[in-house]
Amino acid sequence: xxxxxxxxxxxxxxxxxxxxxxxxxxxxxxxxxxxxxxxxxxxxxxxxxxxxxxxxxxxxxxxxxxxxxxxxxxxxxxxxxxxxxxxxxxxxxxxxxxxxxxxxxxxxxxxxx
Amino acid sequence: xxxxxxxxxxxxxxxxxxxxxxxxxxxxxxxxxxxxxxxxxxxxxxxxxxxxxxxxxxxxxxxxxxxxxxxxxxxxxxxxxxxxxxxxxxxxxxxxxxxxxxxxxxxxxxxxxx
Numbered sequence: 001x002x003x004x005x006x007x008x009x010x011x012x013x014x015x016x017x018x019x020x021x022x023x024x025x026x027x028x029x030x031x032x033x034x035x036x037x038x039x040x041x042x043x044x045x046x047x048x049x050x051x052x053x054x055x056x057x058x059x060x061x062x063x064x065x066x067x068x069x070x071x072x073x074x075x076x077x078x079x080x081x082x083x084x085x086x087x088x089x090x091x092x093x094x095x096x097x098x099x100x101x102x103x104x105x106x107x108x109x110x111x112x113x
Numbered sequence: 114x115x116x117x118x119x120x121x122x123x124x125x126x127x128x129x130x131x132x133x134x135x136x137x138x139x140x141x142x143x144x145x146x147x148x149x150x151x152x153x154x155x156x157x158x159x160x161x162x163x164x165x166x167x168x169x170x171x172x173x174x175x176x177x178x179x180x181x182x183x184x185x186x187x188x189x190x191x192x193x194x195x196x197x198x199x200x201x202x203x204x205x206x207x208x209x210x211x212x213x214x215x216x217x218x219x220x221x222x223x224x225x226x227x
Contacts, residue, residue, distance in 0.1 A: 002155070033215070043156065043200065043217040056214050091155055095213075099163060101146050102202075102215055104155040 003027060004092050004105040012111045016081050021108045023075040023092030031095040033102060034067065034077050036060070036088040043091070049075065082112045115139050117218035119201050124224045125191055133186045133199050133221045141206030143213060147175050147186045148200040150220065156200055160186065188223075196225045 005024045013019050023032070034046040047057040047067055054067065066078045079086055089109050093102040116138045125131040137145070144163040148156035162168055162177035162184060174187040186199055198220040205216050 031213070035217075042219040043202075045214045045216065048214060058214070089155075098213075099144065099161075101158040101161055102156075103158060107155050 002105045003029070003094055003103045006090075006092050006105040006108050008108060009106065010109045010111070012113065013082055015084055015112055019079050019082055019110060021077045021079075021090050021092075021110070023077070023105060025073060025075075025094060029094035030097045031055070032075055033093045033095065034075075035091045035093060035102075035104075037091065037107075038085075038088040046077070046090075079110075082110075084112050086110060087112045115205065115216050117201055117203060117216060119199075119218040119221045121219070122222045122224070124226060125188075127191055127193060127225055127227050129191050130187065130189050131191060131223065133188070133201075133223065135184045135186070135201030135218060137182050137184070137201070137203050137216075137218075139203045139205050139216060142179065143204040143206065145175075145177055145184045146202045146204065146215065147173075147184075148202060148217075150198045150200055152197075159199075191225050193225050193227070196223060198222050 003026050007022045032049040035043050037043045045058045047061045048055045064080050068076050089107045091107045092105045095102050118136045146161050147159040149159050150156040160175035162175050167176045172189045177184045200220045201218040202215045205214050
């Protein structure tokens with residue numbers, strides 16, 4: 001069973017619109033990661049979160065992206081002005097740190113039209 | 114730069130053994146992880162190596178040689194349900210050194226035939 005719940009499971013939006021993807025941890029973890037996977041391509045790192053702060057981010061994670069932990073438990077990934085190329089599966093994945101794997105949530109499928 | 118290579122596709126027969134190779138070149142190394150991903154689903158964790166050698170977990174085993182930047186995943190007694198993509202991922206130190214990131218290969222699509 002996944003250790004996080006991601007909502008929505010599928011989001012369709014128009015180009016230029018803002019979207020917010022949510023990740024609700026089921027249990028406590030030290031690290032949280034967001035990844036995306038464009039259809040048919042590899043899983044790509046976006047950003048990691050530790051101790052309520054961003055610890056690492058990739059080149060993909062530009063000014064259009066932001067992450068928050070608005071209530072101290074849930075996580076949100078916001079894309080301010082979506083582009084067609086943002087269409088992908090977005091995964092939230094917690095980890096307990098060193099020697100601990102990522103445990104992916106079921107993902108949100110984002111379709112930008 | 115960061116690079117993880119895996120074969121794109123492999124085919125094997127039900128009941129047989131298959132070995133999926135992975136080579137990596139990363140700026141740091143804090144472990145190598147194998148994941149299974151069925152089409153349309155999230156990756157699920159299979160196995161992990163941080164030291165050289167073989168880790169066995171039921172029908173799945175994973176091997177690591179850090180000096181060679183090489184790992185393989187061994188699947189025994191193949192079943193039809195093992196048809197999936199297998200992802201090799203290296204846990205890296207990250208760009209800023211403040212945390213870790215997992216770098217994934219493109220995955221190997223395994224087809225198990227009767």
